[in-house]
Amino acid sequence: MPFIITDPCIDTKDTACVDVCPVDCIHPRKDEPEFAAATMLYIHPEECIDCGACVPACPVAAIYESADAVPSHQKTLVDANAIYRAGDANAVANAEAIVKAHVASHPELMAVPAADRQAAHAKS
Numbered sequence: 001m002p003f004i005i006t007d008p009c010i011d012t013k014d015t016a017c018v019d020v021c022p023v024d025c026i027h028p029r030k031d032e033p034e035f036a037a038a039t040m041l042y043i044h045p046e047e048c049i050d051c052g053a054c055v056p057a058c059p060v061a062a063i064y065e066s067a068d069a070v071p072s073h074q075k076t077l078v079d080a081n082a083i084y085r086a087g088d089a090n091a092v093a094n095a096e097a098i099v100k101a102h103v104a105s106h107p108e109l110m111a112v113p114a115a116d117r118q119a120a121h122a123k124s
Ligand code: SF4
Pocket: 003, 020, 021, 022, 023, 024, 025, 026, 043, 047, 048, 049, 050, 051, 052, 053, 054, 055
């Protein structure tokens, strides 16, 4: 079961996870054209080998070890991770649309600083 990036990444997007991933399955990387416009980063579900290296690297605890572990109101972001494909404009647009809808639906959470957002999710 692949790891999942969630919304604390939105204000952060520092690519610390990209630097430690042994199979280069987190996108977009800084050298990919989609990076500047990307709302957050995504883990390719079929390429992730479940090693867990990205979790401690993330400064804002945005990464969960499975879809089941993702808080209920972040479940749509599981789908965003699942469909994002670097270099595929439609897939990128569809994933970004899911994230933007999530942001629009949860203004209270987006107002929480990224470093505190996972805790805010856990309580809600
Ligand atoms: S769990 Fe391992 S393989 Fe999967 S995204 Fe994280 S670092 Fe990459």
